[in-house]
Amino acid sequence: MTYNILYFDGTSSKMHTALLQISAFKWEITYTEESNHSKTIFWETATIKKTNVHTVNFVSFSYGESFPFQRIESTDTALIAHLNTLKNSDLDKLDILLHTNKRKSFIYLLTAILGIAIGMYFYVIPAVTNSFITNLNNKSVEGLGNFVFKVLSIDLEIDAKKTKKLQNFADAIQIESSFPIEVYVAKNTEINAFALSGGKIVVYTGLLEKIENESQLLALIGHEISHIEERHVLKNVTRNLSGAIFISVLFGDISGINTVLAENAHLFSQLSFTRSLEKEADIYGLKIMKNNKVDLNGMSELFKILKKETPFNIPTYLSNHPMLKDRIEYTQKIAKEQGSISENTLLKEKWDALKTTFTNIETAHE
Amino acid sequence: MSKTKKYRIFDTQLTKKPMEIIANTNTEEKRFKYFGAGLEFAIIYFKNILLTIITIGLYYPWAKVELLKYHYQSTALDNSRFSFHATGKEVFKGFIKIYAILIALYAFLIYASQTQDLTLITTATILFYVFLLLLIPLAIHGSVRYRASRSSWKGIHFKYLGDRKELFLLFIKGLFLTIITLGIYSPWLQVDLRKYVLRNLRFGNVSFRFKGSGGQLLWITVKFILLIYITLGIYGFWYYKNIIKFYVDNLEISQNGKPVNFKCNIKTKDIVELLVVNFFLLIFTLGLAAPWVTVRTFKVILRFIIIEEGLDTENIQQVSYDDYDDATGDDFMDFLDFDLL
Numbered sequence: 049m050t051y052n053i054l055y056f057d058g059t060s061s062k063m064h065t066a067l068l069q070i071s072a073f074k075w076e077i078t079y080t081e082e083s084n085h086s087k088t089i090f091w092e093t094a095t096i097k098k099t100n101v102h103t104v105n106f107v108s109f110s111y112g113e114s115f116p117f118q119r120i121e122s123t124d125t126a127l128i129a130h131l132n133t134l135k136n137s138d139l140d141k142l143d144i145l146l147h148t149n150k151r152k153s154f155i156y157l158l159t160a161i162l163g164i165a166i167g168m169y170f171y172v173i174p175a176v177t178n179s180f181i182t183n184l185n186n187k188s189v190e191g192l193g194n195f196v197f198k199v200l201s202i203d204l205e206i207d208a209k210k211t212k213k214l215q216n217f218a219d220a221i222q223i224e225s226s227f228p229i230e231v232y233v234a235k236n237t238e239i240n241a242f243a244l245s246g247g248k249i250v251v252y253t254g255l256l257e258k259i260e261n262e263s264q265l266l267a268l269i270g271h272e273i274s275h276i277e278e279r280h281v282l283k284n285v286t287r288n289l290s291g292a293i294f295i296s297v298l299f300g301d302i303s304g305i306n307t308v309l310a311e312n313a314h315l316f317s318q319l320s321f322t323r324s325l326e327k328e329a330d331i332y333g334l335k336i337m338k339n340n341k342v343d344l345n346g347m348s349e350l351f352k353i354l355k356k357e358t359p360f361n362i363p364t365y366l367s368n369h370p371m372l373k374d375r376i377e378y379t380q381k382i383a384k385e386q387g388s389i390s391e392n393t394l395l396k397e398k399w400d401a402l403k404t405t406f407t408n409i410e411t412a413h414e
Numbered sequence: 415m416s417k418t419k420k421y422r423i424f425d426t427q428l429t430k431k432p433m434e435i436i437a438n439t440n441t442e443e444k445r446f447k448y449f450g451a452g453l454e455f456a457i458i459y460f461k462n463i464l465l466t467i468i469t470i471g472l473y474y475p476w477a478k479v480e481l482l483k484y485h486y487q488s489t490a491l492d493n494s495r496f497s498f499h500a501t502g503k504e505v506f507k508g509f510i511k512i513y514a515i516l517i518a519l520y521a522f523l524i525y526a527s528q529t530q531d532l533t534l535i536t537t538a539t540i541l542f543y544v545f546l547l548l549l550i551p552l553a554i555h556g557s558v559r560y561r562a563s564r565s566s567w568k569g570i571h572f573k574y575l576g577d578r579k580e581l582f583l584l585f586i587k588g589l590f591l592t593i594i595t596l597g598i599y600s601p602w603l604q605v606d607l608r609k610y611v612l613r614n615l616r617f618g619n620v621s622f623r624f625k626g627s628g629g630q631l632l633w634i635t636v637k638f639i640l641l642i643y644i645t646l647g648i649y650g651f652w653y654y655k656n657i658i659k660f661y662v663d664n665l666e667i668s669q670n671g672k673p674v675n676f677k678c679n680i681k682t683k684d685i686v687e688l689l690v691v692n693f694f695l696l697i698f699t700l701g702l703a704a705p706w707v708t709v710r711t712f713k714v715i716l717r718f719i720i721i722e723e724g725l726d727t728e729n730i731q732q733v734s735y736d737d738y739d740d741a742t743g744d745d746f747m748d749f750l751d752f753d754l755l
Contacts, residue, residue, distance in 0.1 A: 054493075054494060056494075056568050056569030056570075057569065058569045058732060059731065059732050060570075060618075060728075060729065060730065060731050060732065061567075061568040061569070061570050061618065061727055061728060061729065061730035061731075062728050062729070063492075063493070063494060063568060063728065099483075099487075099497050099499060100483070100487050100497075101458060101480050101483045101484045101487060103454055103458075103484075103487075104454075105449075106449070106487060106488075106495065108487065108495065108497055110497075110499075110569075115734075115735035115737070116569070116732050116735065117569065118569065119497070119566070119568070119569035121494065121495055142461075143461075146457050146461060147454070147457060150453045150454065150457055151453070153457050154453060154456055154457060154460070157457065157460040157461060157464055158460060158702070160464055161460060161463055161464050161467065164464070164467050164468065165467065168467070195527075195528060199527075297466075297471065298463075298467065
């Protein structure tokens with residue numbers, strides 16, 4: 049059986065219409081030269097190199113140990129069909145299979161991509177990042193927190209006096225922490241506080257001056273300590289980052305619009321993850337409060353203060369914290385189970401000392 | 415030995431005989447044709463995405479090579495297809511090198527930022543960007559040389575003869591002028607780089623030249639800036655056409671000292687049709703039509719590119735081969751999202 053091919057000798061661009069005959073160890077190429085002489089060239093099978101990507105209507109091969117390389121190309125479907133029956137590598141076999149029923153293959157490929165992508169995004173990536181952060185040694189966690197704090201501290205106006213008093217309060221908390229807890233009070237009217245990985249907590253004066261008693265303050269500090277203990281910041285960041293990288297790798301090549309859609313979907317899923325971490329910190333914070341024998345209602349009172357100060361409520365699905373209403377409800381429920389408590393005098397004393405720094409300022413203002 | 419001799423004989427024959435006398439010439443106007451098909455390319459495209467995901471990205475170099483190979487082999491001129499000979503292994507090696515360099519750079523940057531010394535941080539950041547910038551001309555050199563070495567048509571290989579140092583200096587000069595002119599020099603820099611690259615590109619015994627000027631490119635850009643907002647973006651179609659025509663119409667190819675021009679006859683309406691349909695295809699399929707869009711784009715653009723009469727495509731002689739297997743530059747261009755094609 050002979051096949052129609054085009055032959056190039058590698059020294060000039062002259063195109064020869066030729067016939068190809070395939071046998072076990074060699075390919076025989078025959079064409080007619082300008083002088084009307086027929087010329088036959090032999091290619092040894094072992095040296096032939098396929099140069100095309102598998103499709104159903106085109107093949108090309110090059111030949112030669114060294115330069116210049118000869119070349120043949122063909123659109124002869126009989127040749128392509130014959131080549132498909134020869135010994136092929138697994139990847140070649142996959143190609144042949146994929147191109148036999150293109151529509152079906154397209155559907156299968158899409159389903160496989162979607163399935164694997166979902167599995168990676170929802171199971172593999174969270175599991176890997178979570179175990180990575182959990183197994184990271186304390187020193188690295190502190191190092192990362194210190195690094196972030198260095199960057200942030202440029203914009204923070206730390207109140208040394210209040211910081212000292214709040215640190216005294218934190219030191220009086222009974223807790224087995226794997227990180228040294230360092231608290232900072234920053235001058236800022238915003239109602240906010242945050243924790244950094246490795247033990248640093250920053251509380252804004254705006255929030256601190258709204259707090260009424262030691263159990264509310266312990267609720268706040270306890271919540272932040274929970275974030276530190278559970279390495280929430282790092283878990284959040286690594287998961288966010290790895291998810292975002294995965295999405296951009298997956299969608300980056302497809303099109304800009306879809307990347308935007310996918311990134312937004314990722315943002316939503318990330319917000320839901322952050323909320324779950326917040327809830328975890330609330331519950332863990334209550335445990336710290338219970339161990340320190342303070343009134344658990346401090347937590348829900350703290351949320352009530354926040355609720356009063358927040359001008360509008362963002363729907364849960366758009367927020368990185370659970371709705372305050374929900375938080376008040378579930379923390380109150382836990383607080384109800386608490387029996388009678390005696391006053392934690394040590395914490396109260398430290399709280400009172402801290403409170404004076406505020407009243408002093410207020411008088412100074414007046 | 416005998417081969418070199420053969421070329422020499424051919425050269426002397428040419429100097430003695432005027433072009434017209436050579437028999438069997440094949441010098442009529444040439445058009446490109448793209449044979450790619452949407453569904454066929456979609457299978458190759460999604461297969462490669464799947465393999466890339468499964469291997470957590472390690473397959474990417476092989477995927478990139480296969481997609482490029484497909485476009486090359488789907489492009490025909492004078493009834494013969496182009497061929498891309500790169501291998502995933504070569505591109506993978508380049509990737510390892512590029513990532514080693516980038517990781518070292520980032521490590522340096524992170525180390526500097528840990529010290530809390532502001533001058534050191536600033537110096538490190540500036541050095542980081544300067545270094546990335548200086549890598550660009552080296553990457554262009556490596557990329558063009560690699561791609562040229564791995565591209566062939568009718569068995570004849572492309573070859574890049576450019577000098578890394580010359581290109582580097584050209585880039586530095588242009589970059590300096592671009593900075594002190596607040597970007598106005600940028601079109602000249604782009605054109606100078608293109609002129610240099612094409613002047614040093616060979617296809618067998620055929621050479622190239624870029625005739626465009628920085629002034630022309632600046633004018634295209636100025637028109638774009640002036641009109642794009644007034645026309646609410648509609649001028650973008652004209653700009654796109656101007657840019658394509660600028661790059662194609664100014665391309666000249668020379669065979670035995672005889673210049674032949676490239677021409678692109680694309681009309682604005684063709685661009686409008688191409689881009690609007692592409693846009694809707696992507697929107698309504700949530701991007702799944704990407705392979706169809708790529709195929710359409712190649713089909714349309716290549717359909718309008720003509721090599722004017724005069725190039726004898728049956729008589730191009732292979733000269734020598736540059737077995738350049740270092741894809742590092744090409745990978746860096748990929749990292750920066752630049753594509754030479």
